[in-house]
Amino acid sequence: MWPAWEVRDDAGATTWFGVRLEFGDGARVDAHAVVSAGCVSIEDVRAEPALSLDDLAALADWIEDPLCDACGIGTAADGAEADAGEPGAGDAGPGPALPAWPRGVEGRWLVAQKYRAAQEAGADPVLAVMSATGQSRRKSLRLIGQARDAGFLTRRRAGR
Secondary structure, three states: OEEEEEEEEOOEEEEEEEEEEEOOOOOEEEEEEEEEOOEEEEEEEEEEOOOOHHHHHHHHHHHHHHHHHHHOOOOHHHHHOOOOOOOOOOOOOOOOOOOOOOOHHHHHHHHHHHHHHHHHHOOOHHHHHHHHHOOOHHHHHHHHHHHHHOOOOOOOOOOO
């Protein structure tokens, strides 16, 4: 990973990184990642051989921690692994600090409760889970999937 370029303004800095992952079997992934306002996003990906959709979704997880370390920002995982006595640990953004979300079965059950409550209220259940956990959309969807796998939520209907 290497910094490609950086743009600074009054609001802070946006930095683009070149990222290369090389695997033992000769496979290679090249990407441009952007770090801005404490968030990491991927702009461009080239892979040989081509990535499956699951691998493409996992790419952000593979590079998130090294990018955040290189930029000196915390990751969402830092907040998830915080001690229960440290509300909002790893929370770099403005707004109220969220208490650490419970892990394991209790966390999955609470995700299911938030999801169902939002559905019954006619609100977006994914946004409700995001708001309750303080996690990104991708990580909230993963938590919802884990709640489904644990049997706390019904399976999604086909055709959606």
